[in-house]
Amino acid sequence: MAELILHHYDFSNFSEKVRLIFGLKGLDWRSVDVPSTAPKPNFTPLTGGHRRAPALQIGADVYADSAIIADELERRYPEPTLYPGDNPAQTAALTAALAAWAERDLLWPLARYITGLHADRFPESFHYDRATLHGKPKPTVEQVQASAERNLAQARPQIARVHDLAAAAAPYLFGETPGLADIVVYHPLWLLETLGGPSEMIDAAPATRAWMSRVAALGHGAPVGMSASEALDVARGSEPEEIAPDPAYRSPESVGPGEQISVSPLEEKSAATGTLLAIDDKRIVLRANHERVGEVNVHFPRAGYRLRQVED
Ligand SMILES: N[C@@H](CCC(=O)N[C@@H](CS)C(=O)NCC(=O)O)C(=O)O
Numbered sequence: 001m002a003e004l005i006l007h008h009y010d011f012s013n014f015s016e017k018v019r020l021i022f023g024l025k026g027l028d029w030r031s032v033d034v035p036s037t038a039p040k041p042n043f044t045p046l047t048g049g050h051r052r053a054p055a056l057q058i059g060a061d062v063y064a065d066s067a068i069i070a071d072e073l074e075r076r077y078p079e080p081t082l083y084p085g086d087n088p089a090q091t092a093a094l095t096a097a098l099a100a101w102a103e104r105d106l107l108w109p110l111a112r113y114i115t116g117l118h119a120d121r122f123p124e125s126f127h128y129d130r131a132t133l134h135g136k137p138k139p140t141v142e143q144v145q146a147s148a149e150r151n152l153a154q155a156r157p158q159i160a161r162v163h164d165l166a167a168a169a170a171p172y173l174f175g176e177t178p179g180l181a182d183i184v185v186y187h188p189l190w191l192l193e194t195l196g197g198p199s200e201m202i203d204a205a206p207a208t209r210a211w212m213s214r215v216a217a218l219g220h221g222a223p224v225g226m227s228a229s230e231a232l233d234v235a236r237g238s239e240p241e242e243i244a245p246d247p248a249y250r251s252p253e254s255v256g257p258g259e260q261i262s263v264s265p266l267e268e269k270s271a272a273t274g275t276l277l278a279i280d281d282k283r284i285v286l287r288a289n290h291e292r293v294g295e296v297n298v299h300f301p302r303a304g305y306r307l308r309q310v311e312d
Contacts, residue, residue, distance in 0.1 A: 001076075002059040002238065002300060003233050006223075007043055009036050013107070013191035014066045014170070015054040020183045021070055022221030025077050032057075037129035039268075042180040042228035045236055048272035048288030048298045052265065057231060059238035060296045063270070067301045068283060069182055070096040084177035091174055091181070098173075099184040106162070107188040109154035114195045116148030137270050159201050162189065166211040178218060186215040235293040243285050243297065245278040253307045255279070261286070262308045263300055272298055 005030055006014030007020075020236050022029055034043045034053045046062045047055055056063040056072065063069045074082050083091035115130075117124065118266060119141045128138050162185060163293045165173055192199055245257040253259055255276060262271040263284055274288035277297060284305060286298045 003234075004033055005057040005226060005234065006030070006054055007032045007034045007046070007228075007231070008035050008054040011191070011194050012036070013111075013194075014052075014103075016190050017183050017187045017195075018054050018056065018069050019220040019223075020186070020215065020218050021073055021082065021180070022223075023074060023219035024082065024178060024180075024183070025080060025221070027073070027077060027221040029221055029223050030231070031223040032226050032228050032231045033041050034228075037126055038133075044231060045232060045292045046296055047292035048263075048268070048274040048286050048296075050263070050298065050300075051216045052274035057235065060235045060240040060293070061299065062235075062296055065112045065301050065304070067089075067096075067303070068299050071282075071301075072299070080177070082180035084172075084179045085174050091179065095179065095181045095184065098181050101158075102184045102188055106155070106158040106185070107191070109158065110188050110192050111153040111187050113148050113151040113155050113200075114192050116144050116151060118195060119144040119148075125258065130245055133269060134267070139297045156201065159189075163205040166205065166208040167243050169207070169211045171214055178215065181197040182211075182215045183218075186212060187211065190216075197207075232234050232293050235296055240287065240295055240297040243278045244250070249280045251279050251307065253309075255309055260310045261297075262310050263305050264308075266304055271308075272300075274298060276307075277306075 005028060006018060008018065034040055038051050044051060046057060047064050050064050054066060056069045063072050070082060081088060083095060085091045119127065122139065127141065127144050129141050131137065151268065165185065170176065172178045173185065181295060189202060202212065257276050259276050261276045262273045264271040264287060271278055272286060272288065274286035277285040277287045281302050284300045284302055285305065287295060288298050289295050
């Protein structure tokens with residue numbers, strides 16, 4: 001089977017989520033560093049232009065979001081499962097609901113708080129890059145710093161929820177076996193401490209600290225470094241998988257297979273473009289073409305992405 005190639009960077013929390021999935025499943029993988037700001041000329045040829053990290057490349061198929069990466073890894077490597085317990089479908093549905101909360105209400109106030117608190121440690125270009133991504137004007141370092149306080153006010157009530165979850169963990173959120181649920185709640189707190197050092201908000205709850213240590217102990221599996229150009233060569237030397245569209249599916253945007261489309265994360269300025277290959281309520285698959293890599297399939301989850309038809 002083709003190697004698992006993760007395009008990621010060290011302080012990316014969504015990348016940490018995937019690294020921990022590799023750890024939970026005990027997988028070997030290849031590790032390619034991606035810059036944390038645009039442009040990303042050795043990355044976007046693989047993604048139809050999508051710039052966010054992480055992306056998992058398997059040959060000429062690229063999974064461009066941690067949620068679709070989790071789905072694909074569970075499909076290819078079902079044991080140990082990401083959804084432990086007697087009712088895996090129920091665990092998967094509850095995990096998705098937990099991720100929606102953790103990756104929005106918990107993550108974003110924490111991320112804005114900690115990058116605001118340490119705004120002067122990042123180059124100005126970093127703050128500008130993130131503002132541009134969200135269609136906002138260039139902020140001053142002082143403006144970024146000023147946002148720390150109001151975001152802390154929003155983060156704290158959500159951390160209190162994590163404390164309640166961790167206090168009830170036995171010893172993981174869904175019982176004796178770790179699962180994706182633990183990882184999705186963990187990675188926002190990991191970001192807080194990766195950027196800001198040990199946090200008093202976490203030390204205040206020993207159960208949270210102990211649960212976080214258990215999740216961190218999942219590790220990252222077995223990575224071996226790879227250069228970005230080697231990864232591009234792998235894509236160029238591979239054929240993308242054939243994927244049959246569901247003929248019965250009608251997208252609410254009235255877009256169908258064979259049409260030129262753009263795919264963007266909701267409320268964001270960046271987009272991937274290509275030919276729509278397949279779509280249903282779970283996924284969107286684009287066929288993109290770039291002179292460096294030839295044809296690739298780019299896979300996105302349906303939830304969290306919007307589609308637009310574009311002119312040929
Ligand atoms: N929904 C995406 C979110 C990915 C995301 O926001 N990644 C951040 C890094 S943790 C990012 O790409 N930031 C902008 C950049 O690196 O260009 C996922 O689950 O993978």
